[in-house]
Amino acid sequence: MSSSRHIPLVTYVRRTLVARLAFMAAAIALGMAALAYMAEERMMAREVVVEAQIGIEELTDRTRELMVMDNLQPRAAFRKTLAELSAARPKRRNGKVVFAGFSMPGIEGAEEYLDRSFVLHQAVWDYVHSRSTPHAEAGEAWSRTTVIADLLCVHAVLPLGDSARNETGRAEIVFVPSPEILAAMNRKSLLTAGIVVLITLATTGLLYPVVLRLTDRLVAFSRNMQAANFETLSLLGCVVAKRDSDTDDHNYRVTLYALHTGAAMGLDADQMRALTKGAFLHDVGKIAIRDDILLKPGRLTREEFEIMKTHVRHGLDVIDRSTWLRDARDVVGGHHEKFDGEGYPGRLEGADIPLTARVFAVADVFDALTSRRPYKAPLSRAEALGILIRGRGRHFDPEVVDVFASMAKDLHERYAHKTGSDLKAELIDMSWRYFQADAETLV
Ligand SMILES: [Fe+2]
Incomplete structure (x- = not known):
């Protein structure tokens, strides 16, 4: 980082x-x-x-x-x-x-x-x-x-x-x-050397404002590009949320939970950018799931669940269309894998599941459990943490659960009751530094 x-x-x-x-x-x-x-x-x-x-x-x-x-x-x-x-x-x-x-x-x-x-x-x-x-x-x-x-x-x-x-x-x-x-x-030799030094420094001094102006324009251009890319993320996440009869809040909150957990685990800037994109787009493939299955209030049948599981493949199809979004692949493709190998679609196990996906899975389930949905009341923080802890080593990476559990109280109090623009502002503030790290390669 x-x-x-x-x-x-x-x-x-x-x-x-x-x-x-x-x-x-x-x-x-x-x-x-x-x-x-x-x-x-x-x-x-x-x-x-x-x-x-x-x-x-x-x-x-x-x-x-x-x-x-x-x-x-x-x-x-x-x-x-x-x-x-x-x-x-x-x-x-x-x-x-x-x-x-x-x-x-x-x-x-x-x-x-x-x-x-x-x-x-x-x-x-x-x-x-x-x-x-x-x-x-x-x-x-x-x-x-x-x-x-x-x-x-x-x-x-x-x-x-x-x-x-x-x-x-x-x-x-x-x-x-x-x-x-x-x-x-x-004296003549020293004088000549001194004149050469002065000419070089003066030339650099004259060039500096020109280079600075060009670099400032490049930085502004880069910021605009990053902002446009960020809006694309936000827009795709919003589209899926609308389709799922949900709000943007889950996307913002789960991304914030995931970023705090990733930062505490020492993920580098590349991983943090991938985590941000993946967290926003994890369910983008749901756009391809039929309404009668996606919006079904009751339990899905076995056949319906098999269709629902295809949202991971559809999600990968969507993000593969964009070079900039491609690093979200690990989270989009791995967010339903389980630590014990009982997840889908690849039945990956342990460290074979990308770390960003393991981090996201914990954040996603915690926010889903503690959020109000049309079909359920929110669980308390303690109840949700109990589920996460019982899932250590089975559904979740134990190390990720431990790191998240140590911060869960602070994160929950800070974000659980915020909505809309407040969450968006917090997310932009936190994630921009990692996208800025990308732009720092300009110089
Ligand atoms: Fe999903």
Whole structure:
């Protein structure tokens, strides 16, 4: 049974809608923000690589310059460049080269420069010497971003060649972007992520009234449908009552007794809806029984009783014409079965009789016994309960009798003397919550 059974449907739908929209907006905003942040991080890494490439190009350009000007071999030229770098410690505005090395394929040893003023210089040194020099295709530069001691760095390799463009060595550097540029880039990433979150939330906020309006219309439509279905129940029950020279009161009262008993036994919303429909329509098949049998004041003959018993089959024929009424089948088809298997039409026994039919049977007999009919006076509550209790395990499910008996006084005092519109209002009030549970599947 729905936990929201006491909340008006429109309130329930709105609350559910708000909760789901908020959850979806938050999930989408977080997801989009994470994607935007990652995209910015990638762009940031690319920008750092560009900065590093500028740094290494300055280094290699100077080396080539020295090779030409001083007619030096690449290794000697690079050594001189490193000496200049060491002396000048040039810094780029956006970062600096903290390690530079020169090596020649097949020759042991390398010229290396380490900026010892850099606070993490030892970590950089360890990083460079903890792995072999990355392979770079001859004549092609290679670079990648890496993290050394939680700091974003660029590790790059650039081939150096002689005047004939033969690779005669390779330069390797580690470039560290400045804290300022890292902070600026981080701010940019966060700002982009924040803008994405705001756009997502604003879009959801703009869509909310539109979705709400559509949902309200859907709820109103659903309520109208439910009301029309409920009227169909009421109308069919009334038709049978008129045919049987009875009033609607029995239908309303027996349905209320059955619903209270079902609720006390923990039936779920589906079962309660089936019980409501079945209680209203249990005798709808009587419409097909001849007047001389249906309205006969005295005892029916054996043949007449056999015809009267067919009202169950006729009832099933009627409700099978409606998809919405089909769940009343258990009560309509099983309301004359008896717990000991002596009932009709299926001679079902015990738990083989649907629970809703067992609940209804107790409510139906109690109301029939305690109601005034043209041919009999009402029995007292105690007399009627005595009959039910004597029928425990024979006519009735013992558990249902026990539950009903525990509530019989309250139910009888509350409903026995009410009639017509009062009973109808009570029934609509009580049963709507179960039909509302059906409508709650809208959201
Ligand atoms: Fe019946």
